[in-house]
Structures are given as structure tokens and as C-alpha cells.
Amino acid sequence: MAMRSANGLEFEAPIFQLEQQLTELERISPRLESTETAIREIRRQLAEVTSETYSNLTPWQVVRVARHDDRPQTSDYLHLVFDEFIELHGDKLFGDDRAIVAGFAQLDQTKVMVIGHQKGRTTKERIACYFGCAHPEGYRKALKKMQMAAKFGLPIICLIDTPGAYPGIGAEERGQSQAIAENMFEMSRLNTPIICVVIGEGGSGGALGIGVGNRVAMLQHSYYSVISPEGCAGILWKSHIHAEKAATALRFTSRHLKEFGIVDDIIEEPLGGAHREPRQMAIRLKSYLSRTLRELKQLPSDQLRNLRYEKFRRMGRFLEEQTGVSDPLANVR
């Protein structure tokens, strides 16, 4: 069982209460028949309440779940999904950004390159990782490793989990925008399968900087947005307190993005969210990755590149008077 932090989510309070009751009852031994019945009853209630809560999460609640302290991070999946991980550091230009990890890994029998945002768990780790906000050297590290992967024919798996690229003086001095732009430019040219999965927060350009893939998937309770709800509220409503409103307006939950055709797949989370059952989550992620990889490996490399281009080429909603269609590809071919 995952460690529970004290600062749980307030909408989880009823679930929390039942869970505590259950733990206490389970501690009693020897158990009487009446205790057994009570345990069964609480388990039933727990499943009901959890499923009720989690099937009706508001967009803002999704954000809270996506940011949950106990939500599995890239480092957890590196343990739980992959058989081996050989970390490769550094962008060979400036430094090693801890907010992005990269390295060789084994997925079942397949050798792959894994790139992922890392937020850190302890305070010390979080500070070292800038809370998952990468600097330009992080994006350049990711790019160097991805290019190497393509050179040796290794598929690439990107795990996206960032509030956004780091906003700071050093980041600007070292070309944050140039780094992100270059990553999208180069990722579109790589001759190898790329699978991107948003595992928590998909924060704007910081996410897209490792987000140009043949398949883009999201965990059920993650979000992927052009701007953080707080940022959006600050600009449009002039105050961060309207973040909840902004979260609803931005329509960034996995369900919306699937409808919009922006993400290809939603990976269902265990009942009560990934933070409740990290192992179960890892199994589902692993099976998705294996299955998708098997599909993509069938395709010749130049076709992978073209399909990736067409996938992103289609994105956008506008009206065209001449043809009356809003399919961007209709006019291009």
C-alpha cells in the first residue's frame, strides 16, 4: 500500500474515513463473525463511495489528483514498468537537469529509450528537480538522448509530468523557448516510434517539449493544458482564486482531449486514482506501452515520421469558407 500523506484531498474525506475504519477493524484479532460482516460492509461502501467520487471528478479535482503527492512519478514507473534502467545524464552543453530523466530501459524484451519529467518526492528531491519544471538543458538532454535512440533504432517512450517549463532568469538566458521549439522540430524528424504518455500534469510548452509522438496517451486523471489553471485565471480573471473556473473553461481532462482527437488513448486508472494503487497503475501502463509498441514496430521508419506529421497536421479547429470544411488536411493534399 502506498504511503498516505496527511494532506489528503478534501473531496476524498469520506473515502479516507472508511479506509481508516477498515484498517482499524482489520487490526482486530481474533476476528469475530460480526467483525467480518462489518469489514465486508465497509469494503462494499468504500468501493461505492470511491467509484462515485472518482467517476464525477470536476476538472479542478482532476488537477488536484494529478498533482497528488503520492501519485506515481517517472521514477516509480522506471521501477515498476521497466526491467532495467540505465540512466544517462547531461546535455553535454551546460549541465544535468534533474527535472528530466533519460536513459536506456527494457520493456519486456524490447530495449527502449525512456525520457520523463521528474518531480521528486522529498523536499530535497523536489528542490533538486525544480518541482518537475525543466530548464533548457533538460530539453536539450532529452533531445540528445532521443537522437541517439533514433540512431540505434530504439523506440522512445516519453512520460510527461510537469507544471510547465521553468520560468526563471537562467532559463531565459539559456534559451528556454529555443530549446522547446527545437525539440518539437527535431522530434518530428526522428525515424523511430515515439510514444508519449501524460502521467500527471501536462503543463503547456514544457510538456509538448517531449510530447511529439506517434501515439499520445493520458492517464485517466491527468490533465494536459495550454496554460495552468492558475496562470489562466491570473490573466483572464485577474486573480489566481478563479483557478477552478479556469480549469472548467479550459477543457483539459483526458475525456475532453480524447473527444477533441488530441490524445489517442486514455489509460484507465485503478479505482480511486493512481496514487491509491501505484502497482496496479504500472501494470496498466506497461500493458499499454507493450501493445502500442508492438503495433508501431510493424511500421517502416519513414512511415512513422509521416504518420506523426499527419497526426499533428490535423490538429486545430477553424472554418474555411471556400470549402466549408474544417479538416485541415482536406486542402493540403
Added chain:
Amino acid sequence: MQRRSPNCRPKLRKLSNEGVVSTRRFMKKPKRGVPEGLWLRCPGCEAALFRNDVDKRMGTCPECDYHFYLSAARRVEHLLDEGTFEEWDADLMPQDPLQFCDKKPYIERLEEEQQRTGMRDAAITGSGMIRARRVAFGVTDSAFIMGSMGSVVGERLTRLAERATEQELPLIIVSGSGGGARMHEGIFSLMQMAKVSQAIARHHDARGLYISVLTNPTMGGVAASFASLGDIVLAEPKALIGFAGPRTIKATIRIELPAGFQTSEFLLEHGFIDRIVSRDKLKSEIARLIDYCGKLA
């Protein structure tokens, strides 16, 4: 349903059909950055300037060469040979895929902006001549919802890059955007960054030339996509260019930002732009650069 503002189309039509662009037509409406009136004060040197003098110098201060805001239409007039501009994809209209509503519905905001600026969205694209060299030319206007990139801007620039590749034309994009990606269109806006960037990558693979010109301001998702991807990146003097806005950075790190932070000069010093070019020399510089990078036979 997207309703079309009645005012926006004829103006752009004039632009492409007549070939001659009247400055006056675009200066009638109040523009952000250039207040109405006979006189205006230069933010650079505080001098009181006669508006006509500034207009004649394409929006630069006669005293200190401060670069004022210039609308997309005037950029076309400024950089392309007279009567050569042929607009592409002028009929693309923005939509409201999220039914977005902050203080007012996005659809109303769009109409207001269209009325105010005479544009359909924040970008104009097409082909024209720069000193008799045919180019694919795009410009974003920072007055239309902060010059932010929504689906229409992304699509027009993508098609521009694709046609530049097809027709083997040099690609010139003048960026002005204080907003980056347009949050009113949510995730669709974000994806335009990838869409345009990959089209530029294809242009690159076909050995096409891309010159990116950065103007005040070029921020966020625009800076972090097409604006930074030029083979050659030029910038007008003292433009604000960067990824995160100064206010966001200040709020995050809680220290004062150094003087001159995120200006063209700052970027030049840190190695991210090739040249700072004053507006009066921009056209001739671009022409010369094209000649160096013309395709080998």
C-alpha cells in the same frame, strides 16, 4: 456557428486585390501602442513627436529610433515591394471549440477584435516580392488578442511553410505576440506549436531558407515554436522576447529582474539571435540574406 464580422473582409480584399496598400485605411482605428491624436510621446526618449513624422518613418522615433507597434498590414507594406502581395488562405475563420467564456464569451471577443483591427485573426500570410525576390511571407499582429496563436494562425503559418517548401520559396515570418498560444482555444492552440514547427522542419529538410524576424513583443508559445526556428533569426532593437513573461518570472523567483532582461540585446548577448536590425534596414538586409542562402542548383 461562427458569425462573420462584416467589416473585416473588404479591408483584406483591398489589400490583395488593389495591390496598393493605403496606410490611412489601417490607421483610422485606434491601435494598441499608438494612441490617437496628432502628437504622441515616445516611450524611448520621452520626446513629443508629430504623428505624421513617426508614420513616415514606419513607426520609428525620429529622435531615438524607438520602434513603435506596426500593424500586420503595414508590415506587408513596409517589407514587400508595392503591389506584389498576394494573400493566401484569407478565408480561414476562427472558431470557438471550447465555448470559452471568461469575462465575455470568446466568440464576442473575436468579433470585437475583428472589428477593431480589420483582420480575421492575428496572422496574415501570402506571397510577395522583397526587392524583386519572391518569398512566402507571414506576419502576426500583436494587436489581435495579443497576437496569440490559435488554430487559424497555426494553420495559416503551417500552410505558408508547406507552400514555401513546395514552391521552393524563402520563408519569412515576422512575429509579434505578447500572448504566445491563445488560451481561449485551449489545447488546440498548444498543438499549433508542434504543427507549425514540424512544417518548418520539412521546409528545412527540403533545404528551404527560413528567416524569422522578431518584433516587440515575441513571447510564450510563439517564441517557443516558429519564431525561434529560423535558419537566421533577426530582431528589431529593444523588443521584448522570451518564454515566460517577466511578471511570471518575478512571481516565481521573487527577485528583481536585471535591467534589459529579455530584450533583443539580451538575446543577442546570450547567442540566440543572429542580428539586431533596425526597421529602416530590415528590407534590404532580408534581401541580402536571401541572396546568400539561395538554393544551390
